[in-house]
Amino acid sequence: MKHNSENWLLKVEGLTKIYGNPTQTSIDKTGPLFDSNICPDSGSIVACAQIDFELYPGEVLGIVGESGSGKSTIVKMLYFDMEASGGKVLFNRDPYIGKNILNLSNQSKRAIRNHLMGMVYQNPRDGLNFRFTSGGNIAEKLIMAGNYNVGTIRDKSKQLLEKTEVPVPRLDDLPAHFSGGMQQRVQISKAIANHPPLLFLDEVTTGLDVSVQAKVLDLIRELQQELGVAMIVVSHDLSVIRMLTDRTLVMKNGRIVEKGLTDQILQDPQHPYTQLLVSSIL
Amino acid sequence: MQPILEIVNLNKSFTMHILQGKIIEALVDVNFSVAEGEIIGLTGKSGSGKSSLMKCIYRTYLSDGGKILFQSNEGTIDIVAAGDNEILHLRKTEINYCSQFLSVIPRVSALQVVAQPLLKKGVTADLANEKAMQTLKALGLQETLWSGFPVTFSGGEQQRINVARAIIDPPKLLLIDEPTASLDPKTKEVVIEMLLALKKLGSTIVCISHDEFTLDHLVNRRIHLDKGIIIN
Secondary structure: OOOOOOOOOEEEEEEEEEEOOOOOOOOOOOEOOOOEOEOOOOOOEEEEEEEEEEEOOOOEEEEEOOOOOOHHHHHHHHOOOOOOOEEEEEEOOOOOOOOEHHHOOHHHHHHHHHHOEEEEOOOHHHHOOOOOOHHHHHHHHHHHOOOOOHHHHHHHHHHHHHHOOOOHHHHHOOHHHOOHHHHHHHHHHHHHOOOOOEEEEEOOOOOOOHHHHHHHHHHHHHHHHHHOOEEEEEOOOHHHHHHHOOEEEEEEOOEEEEEEEHHHHHHOOOOHHHHHHHOOOO | OOOOEEEEEEEEEEEEHHHOOEEEEEEEEEEEEEOOOOEEEEEOOOOOOHHHHHHHHHOOOOOOEEEEEEEEOOEEEEOOOOOHHHHHHHHHHOEEEEOOOOOOOOOOOHHHHHHHHHHHHOOOHHHHHHHHHHHHHHOOOOHHHOOOOHHHOOHHHHHHHHHHHHHOOOOOEEEEEOOOOOOOHHHHHHHHHHHHHHHHOOOEEEEEOOOHHHHHHHOOEEEEEEOOEEOO
8 A cells, every 4th residue: 555645644733822812923922943932022821833743543643842842732732621722633534524623513522532532641630530430430431432331331441441451350449549550541541442543642651650651651552553543642751752652743932843753853853952852861 | 677775965964053053974975776685784984974874764864965765665765855654654664774772662571572563564463472482593592581671681682682673574675783793603693694584585685784704794795984985
């Protein structure tokens, strides 16, 4: 099969998020050239602007950058956690082909989230309902995608916990009684419950100790290979990016300053900021 | 016959922004071509540009100018100008790169590391593992190590895992950096034999080596680099 550059899964054009009341020139007066994302005239904050990229089916795309560079903002807008200020996002799946999914009704956005996307947050409290059991959390996602048979839901939840190496007898325990690494694995179970073609991972290993980190990364890698799911991996940790991703976007002050193959970004960085970033790896 | 790889006026420099934009010339007007089934030895002193050349071909490095024309199964592709996704596709299907040192993946066993290229292609786990075992056995890596984590292995053991990983799924073009550098003479011969077997299966190989024995017994032709310029 000839490789086709038009068969992308997700296409992002000019995605922008601004807080406050921007002027016409807020975007022109912020960014890496000014080393700031605060508009000098209006004081509005340009969290990210002019974000363009494509994601292909089964591809793993990394987004790196320092705190405040806008990397999490991008995935939060794509997952509809946060409203975009502008831009266009195309999702190449029926019945959304050709439509800017940012402008869909809330109902359609929920349907996309439940059937076609999964998200794993840095903080398990954002991704899990701590009043529900671990099984209950997974069930929530399954029910929202239209599974109503209790027996099937329990079986499926057990399979998912098994797959993510959470002891199945803990199906009915509260996530608050789990370790950080286990909470993260329950979040992953929940995120992949409906076999979405697209998964967002926002700093998923940050704050975990190294052995747990390795285990979670290994799990993600295995799931990716097994399910062929496309992923956007946000991390400030270049080792995580190196291990998981095929291509990488480098962000600074709310802009993409460089994009390329991950090994090229790490070994032949072009932008001054990327060179500094790469030379800071421990 | 049309060459499988043709390098035309290739230039590569590095702009070091951290050093006030200092420019380092790595490759200057490099021209050569490689016929299908040939094994090319890249030679030259450390810092002469051998690895840079290899990394330009794999597109780990972005070239400044020139062309790297590769005869893929889907027609001629200029690696210098191709899109990232086109390169990823080529890497998955036709071009393989084997670095000098194994880049270890935490908590993944030696056998898994070797089986991975096959698994990625969709080969079943049983088949991939069996093939990985055969390859490791042929390279003389003792069986007790197979389920161990390569990070704790010796240099020679890591290198054999790296070579095994590179050849388990014969690529159309193999770029291999110092495949015999940290091996004893006997294992060295085994690696050379395996690479020659790969050639028989139709692979073309570009190999960097400092080792006269390897060069004498493996390559068809040498390309010698000095300060980024080909000298023959």
